[in-house]
Amino acid sequence: MKLLELVALEKRYGERPVLRGVDLAVDEGERVVLVGPSGCGKTTLLRLVAGLDAPDGGEIRLAGEVVSRAGAVIVSPEARGIGMVFQDLALWPHMTARENVAFPLRARGVPRRERDRRVAELLELVGLPDAGDRRPAELSGGQRQRVALARALAAEPRLLLLDEPFTSLDPELADRLRGDLVALQERLGFTLLHVTHDREEARQLATRVVTLHRGHLGEEAR
Amino acid sequence: MSRRLVLGSAVLLLAIAGGLPVVAMLAQAFFAGGRFDPAPLAGLLTDAGTWRLLGSSILLAAAVALAACAAGIPLGVLLARTDLPGRRLLAALFTVPLLLPPWVLAVAWAALAGREGLLAPVVGPGAALALDRFLYGPGGCVLVLGTAFLPVPLLLTMAALAEIDPRLEEAGRLHAGWGTVLVRISLPLALPGLLLAAVLVFLLALGEFTVPGFFRVDVFATRSLERFAAFYDVRGATAAALPLAAAALLVLPLESAFLGRRGAPLPGAGTRRRTVPLGRFRAPALAGVLFVAGVLVALPLSALAARAAAPGAFREALARAGDALPRTIAWSVTGASLLLLGGVLLGLVVGRRELPGWRAVDGLALFLFALPGAVTGIGLVALWNRPATAFLYGTPLVVLLGWFARYAALPLRVTTAHLRGIPPALEEAARLAGASWWLRTRRVTLPLLGRGLFLAWIVGYVFCARDTAIAMLVYPPGRDTLPVRIVTLMANGTPGMVAALCLLATGVVLLPVAVVLPVLAISGREDRR
Incomplete structure (x- = not known):
């Protein structure tokens, strides 16, 4: 199709x-x-x-x-x-990695418990289970790419x-x-x-x- | 020409004009006859009246900041980011109060809503009395100062939103509507700018004494002036200025937080800033904004014009203004030119990090801007009022020094803002081509600053021409400026003559703006073609 x-x-x-x-x-x-x-x-x-x-x-x-x-x-x-990973990633600098990934879910009204679970899964999926509390400036280039990918995938x-x-x-x-x-x-x-x-x-x-x-x-x- | 010598001279001028008077003020407050003697400060601090007055002044300034931000931030968002019709015109209209001395607005509101104002016959004697009571009290101060300083949060909100990389908002738009994106992404990113605006308004209001004086509200800022003008107690005046100087330091950490958010990548190809469509809210939003502009700006200024139309008022005003009118224009033109020269050089120091300690230069300029004018004036008196420096103190030079100290931050900021739009590679290419610093500044950087230079001059002129506090404290005998003369005449002049004088002052401030800004707008359109 x-x-x-x-x-x-x-x-x-x-x-x-x-x-x-x-x-x-x-x-x-x-x-x-x-x-x-x-x-x-x-x-x-x-x-x-x-x-x-x-x-x-x-x-x-x-x-x-x-x-x-x-x-x-x-x-x-x-x-x-649609999910999108921008050329310069466009990660929101005032949010942590977890908050960046949670945003699409929050915008869709996903309840907090469910949101936390899915964010944890997504961070695990992109290989960043422990980076949730870091802001984009505290992540390496590769880690930022992964956060951007997790955010783009968050809303399935x-x-x-x-x-x-x-x-x-x-x-x-x-x-x-x-x-x-x-x-x-x-x-x-x-x-x-x-x-x-x-x-x-x-x-x-x-x-x-x-x-x-x-x-x-x-x-x-x- | 040596880079360090030229740029160092500008930094030295700022230090002499603004830094030394602050040091002299501290010395006056803490030392007497070469010995540590904080008696005036101790006397001030142990007086219960001081704390009461300081407390009520802080409350008043906080209320002004709250009012200005409550109106200025939403207006800034509407004018910067939405498809509201006539945004540029509306932004210009809301900016007018900042260009005028605040007491012009106070006189205008008295002409509108005072006991004998234009509204009195319309609303009836009871309501007129209630309006008058509201105006001649803290409520009037909050209304007038809130309107006068509303452009600060409005312009800083617009600037802070313009600094945000559009892609950060677009990334949000893939998941949420504009409302959520504005609240969750744009405004948090703009927060340091919004906080800076709130603190700047708070400090400007805390140092303001002409409007509270007009509405008969006692504030701490007048304490220092009273000590100086009524008792010629320079030590007491400097001690009373210290709490205001300490408060001005608040602005520095916020400013560095605001600047720390910058450096985001500039919009790339195909990434233009989106305007938020207001849809069915467009007409009501426009009506609301026009109503606010009408009530806060157009109505009081129209009342001022109506009062000034009294028979003979203008003739009398011109006679009373006398030589202060051309003198104010001449001094403001000189002050603006000095500010342009020095401010652009300081802008190069800060914007291109040309000298070590550029952060300190930026911080000092901003601190001096946040410092109440009366405090700068007291500092100038403490430093220069001595026989050895009579060659300077008794001349317009001391006024020009005071203006340079207080307003250097403005051309500095205009320059750094325009420098951000000039890729450093253009100057680096000139350097690789063998051009000296002076040659590449003269032939590459300054021509590229172009419109920024005009804007820096205009901003400098406006703030010199509207200045009251510094000129009031240090003008040479018999050579006062128009704002100083009007404030002195306010208590005794007829309402029509005072209103006409206020319109004259408005004309003096706005005339070059009205002439030059359309030229800048046309040249800007041609640049974009």
Whole structure:
């Protein structure tokens, strides 16, 4: 079943077109990696899928429901059931790791006891059972990545978006985290849409690779 | 030109203008004839009246801070982050009271809601008397000072929200609506800025004596002035200034907490700040904000204008203002130029960490801004009022020194704020190209500061032109400024003439703002093209 469909998607910044008629369909449980050089529109595409921006043309469907169309975000970001790991992680510096991960649950009104249990599970899942009381500034780069991933997974999203989250890590750590991510995805079964400029990373993560160049989608490979 | 020499001169000027008077004040309070003698301070502290007055002044200042923040913070959120129509215009309107001397607002409220004010015939004699009683008491002080200082939390809330990386809010938006994101993410991140605003308003209100004096409320800030003006007891005056100086130190840890939150990554490509759609609340929110702006700003100032329209009032006001009018403009232009020169250099010291001890420079400037003007004035008297320094004390130079000490923090902050928008790499490239510090400052940094320099000058001019406390304490004999003259005439002048004088003072303060800000706005639009 198709979870995400992008139909003739267009986006411009001022006069400059960033996405030009992008069509893409992602099946449930797939790990699709979008590869492209800097400035090709990868982040813009993720932001449109998340509902943080409205497209200028075309439409976006989630599980068959139209969630955005030209000039309009029809379903708000928090109602889409999407998790996202931002390029710079966007961890809230005034909250501990535990509070960061708990936020999506709290926002959905999950009772405190249940919330605590699930946060503990998530921190365990990403390999940080003892880091809950630390703030982002007190965590290493790899630990921050894991907290961001736990937060993105907290509300059990049907689709997880990753915006080059491994760029700033040393190759060895990035390699290990990619392996962990694949293992997690296989265990939990969520759908993954990942963007990167790194072809090696794409090969390691993807069940399908799609290229994006100057706002157009290119060849696909499995 | 040597970097250390130029920047060091600015730091030295700040130390001489503001640091030394504080030291001299401490020496006056604790020493006499070269011996430790804290008698004036001990006398002050053992007087039960001191503590009563200090307590009631602290309560009044806290009420002003609470009122200003209760209105200023929500307004700051609305004007900074929502799609409310006319946000820039409304922000400018709410900022007007801060640009005026606070006593102008007091006179305006008296013209509106005093016993013989514009409202009296409308509401009837009973209600008019009740309004008058409210105004001439702590309630009037809270209303007027709360309005006068409302722009502090408003502008600092807007600044603190602008500092937040938009991605932190977007990460929240994936899970919650705007209301939750504002309450749980944006405002906690802005908290140090909000606390700084509250403390600044508290300190500004604690040091204010003109508005409480107008509404006949006794406050601690007048104690020091009484000692000085009525008894010429400089030691007693300095001792009475010490609690206010100690309170001003409060601002420093909060400021460092506020600055400590900065350094978040700047928005990257495609990450623009979202405005929060108000939806069906847009029209009621606009109506509410317009109502508040009307009641707090437009209505009292209109009443002031109506009172000043009394026959002959302006002619008499101009005659009474006399030479104080051009003198205030000339001194304020000079003061603003000195503040621009020194403040930009201090801004480079702090913003680019050009000298060791830049934190201390920043802290001293902020402390001097938070210090009540009367305390700075007493310090200047304690330091310079001696035969050997008559060349300075009896001249406008001492007023300019006082203004530089008190207001250097403003151009400093304007400069550092604009420096944050200039990537250090631009200056580093000039350095690699072999340019000296002076050349790269002159050809790269200052041109890039551009509009920031104009803004720094305007801010300096406004605060010099509205200053009352420092000028009142140290103006050379027979050469008072317009605010000092008006405050002196307030008790004896006719209401129409006093209102007209207040409008004159308003014009003197706002005229350059009205001329230069539209030019800045147009050049800003062209820059963005």
